[in-house]
Amino acid sequence: MAIQSIFRGISTACGAKPAVSGRFGTAGLSGVSDFATQPDGKRRWGTSLKKLAMAIALTACASPAPAETLVATSHCKYSRYYGYDNCRTAWTKVPAPVRNPEQERLDAIALQKEDAKWEAFCKPKFSADAYGVRRASYATRGCEFGRSE
8 A cells, every 4th residue: 555645646545556647536537636726737728718708707797688677686694693694686677668759859959959059169170190190170179078168
């Protein structure tokens, strides 16, 4: 019976065959432990898998809830000293957006009037600089920051 005390040693007991030199456990488990513990970069797709999982999780969390669905918001309080937990879940129905074509038409007209007012006040002129980038110059100071009066 030979057992070495370092982690990556050979472990045999009762005349059993060592699994694979340098690893504890059976040959099947040594492949699993290699996947989880190899720090030397031999894992080819470990970091790619982590990045893919993070991208999927962020996409799922950042996407808005579609209309006519229920959204759950949970809040839990736990006490490890007194042994109680208090969880509250609120379900909210996301309504479908109500569109008013008349209001949308009036908003578009107001936006066009606001743009025309700004152009009349600021009188923007565009010219290309030495690098070919179009630069704007205005007749009144502050127009580059959104001033319109």
